[in-house]
Amino acid sequence: MKQTPDIKPTATALLVAPAAILMFGVFVLPFLFLVVLSFWSQVPGSVGIVPGFTLANYARIIGDGYYLGGLWTTLWLSGLVTLLCLVLALPLARWIYAKRSKGLLIGLCILPLVCGALLPTLGLVNLLSPLGFINGALKSMGLIKTSLPLLGNIAGVSIGLVQAFLPLMILPLISTIERIPHDYEKAAMSLGATRLVVWRRVLLPLMLPGIVAGSLLVFCASLTAFVTPQILGQGKVVTFASLAYQQAAMVLDWPFASALGMVMLLFLALAGLLGALVSRGLGRRT
Amino acid sequence: MKRIACYAALTAVSLFPCLPALAQDYSGRTLVVGTWGGDIERLLREHVAGPLETKTGAKVEFLLGGSGDRMSKMVAERNNPTMDVTFQNIYEAPAALKEGLVVAPDAALVPTAANVWAGMNDGCYAMSLVGLGIAYSKALFPEAPEWADLWKAEFKGKMAYAPYPSSEGDGMLAVAARIAGVNEHDPDAAFAKLAELGAPVLSYSSLDEVFTLMDAGEIAAAPMISGYVLSNLGNYEGIGFVFPKDPGPVLVRDMVCQVANSPEPELAQMFIDLALSVETQTAYAKELNFGPTNSKVELTEEEAGRVINTPEEVASLLQLDWSYVIEQRSDWTDRWNKQILGQ
Numbered sequence: 001m002k003q004t005p006d007i008k009p010t011a012t013a014l015l016v017a018p019a020a021i022l023m024f025g026v027f028v029l030p031f032l033f034l035v036v037l038s039f040w041s042q043v044p045g046s047v048g049i050v051p052g053f054t055l056a057n058y059a060r061i062i063g064d065g066y067y068l069g070g071l072w073t074t075l076w077l078s079g080l081v082t083l084l085c086l087v088l089a090l091p092l093a094r095w096i097y098a099k100r101s102k103g104l105l106i107g108l109c110i111l112p113l114v115c116g117a118l119l120p121t122l123g124l125v126n127l128l129s130p131l132g133f134i135n136g137a138l139k140s141m142g143l144i145k146t147s148l149p150l151l152g153n154i155a156g157v158s159i160g161l162v163q164a165f166l167p168l169m170i171l172p173l174i175s176t177i178e179r180i181p182h183d184y185e186k187a188a189m190s191l192g193a194t195r196l197v198v199w200r201r202v203l204l205p206l207m208l209p210g211i212v213a214g215s216l217l218v219f220c221a222s223l224t225a226f227v228t229p230q231i232l233g234q235g236k237v238v239t240f241a242s243l244a245y246q247q248a249a250m251v252l253d254w255p256f257a258s259a260l261g262m263v264m265l266l267f268l269a270l271a272g273l274l275g276a277l278v279s280r281g282l283g284r285r286t
Numbered sequence: 287m288k289r290i291a292c293y294a295a296l297t298a299v300s301l302f303p304c305l306p307a308l309a310q311d312y313s314g315r316t317l318v319v320g321t322w323g324g325d326i327e328r329l330l331r332e333h334v335a336g337p338l339e340t341k342t343g344a345k346v347e348f349l350l351g352g353s354g355d356r357m358s359k360m361v362a363e364r365n366n367p368t369m370d371v372t373f374q375n376i377y378e379a380p381a382a383l384k385e386g387l388v389v390a391p392d393a394a395l396v397p398t399a400a401n402v403w404a405g406m407n408d409g410c411y412a413m414s415l416v417g418l419g420i421a422y423s424k425a426l427f428p429e430a431p432e433w434a435d436l437w438k439a440e441f442k443g444k445m446a447y448a449p450y451p452s453s454e455g456d457g458m459l460a461v462a463a464r465i466a467g468v469n470e471h472d473p474d475a476a477f478a479k480l481a482e483l484g485a486p487v488l489s490y491s492s493l494d495e496v497f498t499l500m501d502a503g504e505i506a507a508a509p510m511i512s513g514y515v516l517s518n519l520g521n522y523e524g525i526g527f528v529f530p531k532d533p534g535p536v537l538v539r540d541m542v543c544q545v546a547n548s549p550e551p552e553l554a555q556m557f558i559d560l561a562l563s564v565e566t567q568t569a570y571a572k573e574l575n576f577g578p579t580n581s582k583v584e585l586t587e588e589e590a591g592r593v594i595n596t597p598e599e600v601a602s603l604l605q606l607d608w609s610y611v612i613e614q615r616s617d618w619t620d621r622w623n624k625q626i627l628g629q
Contacts, residue, residue, distance in 0.1 A: 045613030047361050047385050066624050125495065130504050147504075152488055235449060235489025235627055250354045250451050251619050252361065 038258035047252045057259035070238040071263065077154060077229075077239065078222035081161040085169040085218045086211065088162070093173035093210075094203070106174065109167045117164055117227040124160050124232060125151065152234035160228040165221045169214035176210025177203070208282050216275035220268050240264050310552075313343035317553040320359065320372040323350035325517065325574055333566040334557055344553055353378055354451075360387040360545060370548040371557050375453050377608040379409030379541035388543040395544075395555045398562040402579045403597050410543035411558055414513070414570050415577030415594040417535030417603055418457035421496075421510040421527050425503040430528035433461050436483060436507055443484035444506035446496045450489075450622040451615055457536035458509040459618070460606050464533045470606055473614065477625045485627060497522050511538055516575035516592055537594075537603035540576070571595065 007015075038057055041050045061067045096105045112120055127133045130147035138144045150156050180203065188198045204211075226241040233242070240260060248257035319335070321327055327348055335346035349356075349369060356372045360382065363369070374382060382388045391407035393400040399411055406412035422431055426441070436445065448454040456470075463469050463476035470476060487505050490496040493514060499505045501524040512535070515527045529535040542561050544554045560566060567578035571585055577593035578585075585595065594600060611618075 042616070045615065047357070047381070047387075064620075066620065066628070129495075129499070131498060131502055231491055234491075235447075236485070238623070238628075246449075246619065246623075249352075249358050250449070251616050252354070252357055253616055254361075256616075 034258045034261060037255050038262045040255045042253045042255050049255060057256045058263075060256065061259060061263060066238075067243065067260075070240055070243050071267075073238055074223060074240040074264075075267065077157065077161075077237075078219050080154075081158055081165065081222040082169075082215050082219045084158065084162045085166050086215060089166060089169035089173055089214065090204075090207075093170050093177055096170070097174055097177045106171070109170050112164055113167050117225070120163060121160055121228050121231045124156075124163065128156050128159065128232070151232055152236045154237060156232040157229045157237050157239075160232040161222050161225055164225070164228055165218045168217040168221060172210040172213040172217070173207060174210075176207045180206045209279065212275055212278050212282065216271060219271055223267060223271070224264060311343055312553060315550060315553065316345045316347050317371065317550050317557060318347050318349060318369045319557060320349040320351070320356040320369050322352070322373065326373075329566070329569055329573060330561070333563075333569050334560040338553070338557055338560055342553065342556065344550075346557070357382065357387075361385070365547075367545045367548045369545050370550045370554040372543050372545055373413065374410060374541050374543055376408075376537070376539040376541065377453065377456070377612055379543060380609065381409070381612055382543060383409040387546055389546050389551075396559045396562065398559045398580065401582050402562060403581050403600070405597075406539065406579055406600075408541075410541035411562060412579040413540045413542040413561060414567075414574075415579060415600065416511045416513045416538050416540070417529055417594050418454060418509055418538055419512055419515075419527055419529040419535045420507050421500065421515045421525060422507040423500050423503050423505065424524050424526050426506045427526070430526060431507065431530070432532055433530045434465055434532070437465065441483070441506040443487070444504075445483050445486045446488050446490055446500070446505045446508040447486045447626070448490065448510075450626075451619055453536075453538045454509050454511065455622060456606060456611050456618075457538065457604075460536060460604060461509070461533060464604070470611060473618065473621065477621050481625050489627065493518060497525060500525050512594070513574050513576040517573070533604045534602055535604065537600060537605050539579075
């Protein structure tokens with residue numbers, strides 16, 4: 001058997017260096033600056049920054065119910081979107097997996113990711129607005145008399161986020177389901193299991209790694225989403241990302257915006273840690 | 287002969303400083319201009335960027351977005367700016383000058399600035415004059431409303447606002463303060479009075495979004511800047527716009543600034559000079575209903591009726607203590623989020 005030649009450490013360093021330098025310059029350094037900035041403060045009524053250590057920005061977040069409320073809304077909205085994506089993606093992934101045109105269907109699933117957030121979200125405004133397609137259709141069928149509030153609330157933002165991040169759930173599920181032999185489902189059914197039991201006792205346990213990966217991706221993406229909550233929330237759904245944007249780009253209080261960003265990163269890290277622990281637990285079990 | 291040679295030499299020496307400017311070729315160089323998209327960008331391309339490119343051989347590149355984004359950019363690039371010219375609003379310009387982010391207006395650098403109405407080049411060069419009035423649904427207001435009419439019970443919860451902080455939001459707070467018998471220096475009264483209008487139907491991200499709903503009567507009214515509304519009224523039969531009288535409309539001014547230490551200061555000054563020219567300012571007034579700041583602009587009676595364009599008209603407008611308002615920016619944003627949006 002032909003063996004791969006060993007790569008010398010110098011060559012390895014040279015190969016890794018460009019990416020490492022790039023990551024250090026465009027990610028690590030700005031990230032460190034963000035950490036430091038979050039402990040500085042803004043000169044009141046100015047864009048000037050006082051570079052002295054203070055915990056005031058974090059105290060403001062913890063001590064103000066408005067920001068804690070925004071954090072809580074963001075967390076449970078992200079949880080809701082993750083759950084909705086999971087419920088929709090499980091049967092969809094199974095259906096796509098069994099189709100001959102699997103490649104085409106996966107391509108269609110990825111489309112929202114390729115389009116970016118802005119265009120699909122603006123399209124949703126036309127669908128969901130009081131004068132939009134959905135309300136118009138329901139009114140013309142005589143099912144409703146006044147428009148359903150589908151924008152400027154959690155319902156509208158959830159619809160937008162599910163539409164945007166569903167592919168992040170479908171793709172890991174398909175990759176997991178592909179590894180499950182067809183025979184397992186047939187064997188279970190030959191022993192009298194119903195379709196529901198096959199899902200509950202065979203497919204779902206075997207798909208757990210994909211469920212964990214997909215849930216983690218959707219949760220983190222929802223937690224940091226800005227464009228969709230901003231447009232579909234119409235200023236009435238307060239998320240942490242929109243608060244950070246308001247402070248950074250409109251109030252120009254960068255230290256406070258950095259502290260908001262750090263809190264968001266903390267929850268991203270916690271979600272990642274939880275995902276890693278669950279994955280490790282699943283690995284041990286199998 | 288000796289004397290003639292001497293005069294010739296003196297003339298050559300005295301002209302010498304002008305020679306580089308006359309002979310300067312800016313080919314291969316790029317002027318970066320930050321401004322708003324849409325009609326403003328179109329007019330600037332047509333009346334300012336195009337002629338400047340033809341005259342100098344330089345390329346003009348536009349960065350489109352909100353003025354807050356441009357303030358952020360100037361702060362972030364304070365030591366190494368990449369933007370040469372930026373369009374800011376009335377309250378950002380003095381703050382930008384105070385922070386050393388822009389070059390102070392100077393008619394020696396931008397000759398047309400001498401024609402701008404006296405006292406208007408505050409922080410940067412005054413580009414256009416607009417007022418904050420009321421855009422309203424004709425179905426809900428058969429007659430043009432005054433500010434106080436917005437507080438009638440039937441319109442509670444039927445307003446729309448621009449995202450805060452903004453000139454529109456600050457202007458509306460100042461109006462609410464005056465309806466309450468005080469001014470913007472009493473924010474408790476201002477926020478309490480504005481909160482009586484109820485939570486808005488929406489904080490709009492585009493004019494089409496709010497106009498469509500207002501046209502259908504789903505939104506009763508919105509405090510809006512005259513130029514944008516008047517330019518769009520033709521598309522929406524069910525929407526009217528009025529400059530109220532008690533108090534008068536709030537003065538809002540767009541400013542054009544030369545970014546401090548920018549890569550192309552000479553091109554930036556030439557761009558601003560063209561932006562303030564009679565031709566560009568006339569186009570702004572005719573096509574966008576933005577009042578000219580250049581005192582040499584002459585408009586027809588009909589055109590002048592649609593814009594704010596004289597110091598006398600400006601004096602009749604409500605003028606805010608912007609330096610005080612800016613100092614309250616962080617606190618008022620929190621209060622807006624909680625007391626106005628979070629009801």
